[in-house]
Amino acid sequence: MPVNLGLTRYTLYLQDYGGPIGFRIAMKHPERVQAIIIQNAVSHEAGLSPLWETRKAFWRDRKSNEAALRANFLSFDSVRGRHVGSDPHPETINPDLWSDEFAFLNRPGEADIQLDLFYDYQTNVQNYPNFQKYMKEHQPPMLVVWGKYDPSFTVAGAKRTRNDIPSAEVHLLDAGHFALDQKSVEITALIETFMAAKVTK
Numbered sequence: 001m002p003v004n005l006g007l008t009r010y011t012l013y014l015q016d017y018g019g020p021i022g023f024r025i026a027m028k029h030p031e032r033v034q035a036i037i038i039q040n041a042v043s044h045e046a047g048l049s050p051l052w053e054t055r056k057a058f059w060r061d062r063k064s065n066e067a068a069l070r071a072n073f074l075s076f077d078s079v080r081g082r083h084v085g086s087d088p089h090p091e092t093i094n095p096d097l098w099s100d101e102f103a104f105l106n107r108p109g110e111a112d113i114q115l116d117l118f119y120d121y122q123t124n125v126q127n128y129p130n131f132q133k134y135m136k137e138h139q140p141p142m143l144v145v146w147g148k149y150d151p152s153f154t155v156a157g158a159k160r161t162r163n164d165i166p167s168a169e170v171h172l173l174d175a176g177h178f179a180l181d182q183k184s185v186e187i188t189a190l191i192e193t194f195m196a197a198k199v200t201k
Contacts, residue, residue, distance in 0.1 A: 038144045
């Protein structure tokens with residue numbers, strides 16, 4: 001059963017799929033947003049790596065490109081790549097992270113669910129100009145904590161937020177797409193400092 005928390009002010013933490021969801025929430029009620037924290041969530045096409053060429057082909061012609069998308073997004077190598085990326089020290093990352101994700105994706109029917117979700121993801125890219133317009137118009141306090149070894153979302157995506165919010169605080173971390181798995185202490189400290197300095201209590 002849904003619960004209405006009655007929140008009238010909040011800070012949004014956006015990561016991956018949560019990025020476009022969070023921007024839609026922010027655009028619907030900009031007066032409620034006291035700050036935004038972005039961690040490897042893209043709002044500019046410049047932040048999409050070459051991996052997305054296969055994904056864009058899937059959007060243009062789903063049937064012809066589904067096999068390539070499965071390899072690009074659902075295979076064991078692609079799942080491991082999401083966690084390791086270009087990290088020069090992959091041995092420091094717990095392999096259970098990608099093994100558990102791969103097991104989840106291989107549950108009966110799960111791949112089809114993920115393909116449907118990913119086909120719909122193109123609507124997020126189409127909305128990037130709207131997300132940018134929201135940021136330029138409303139200038140919410142913004143903290144960007146970005147794992148620079150992310151194979152999907154590039155450092156350019158992190159830096160580009162300053163085009164929309166010049167005051168955005170951007171930190172590039174020695175981590176991958178799931179930066180909290182590797183740099184939780186550092187990210188927590190950055191968030192605490194940001195919230196204390198930028199968010200009205």
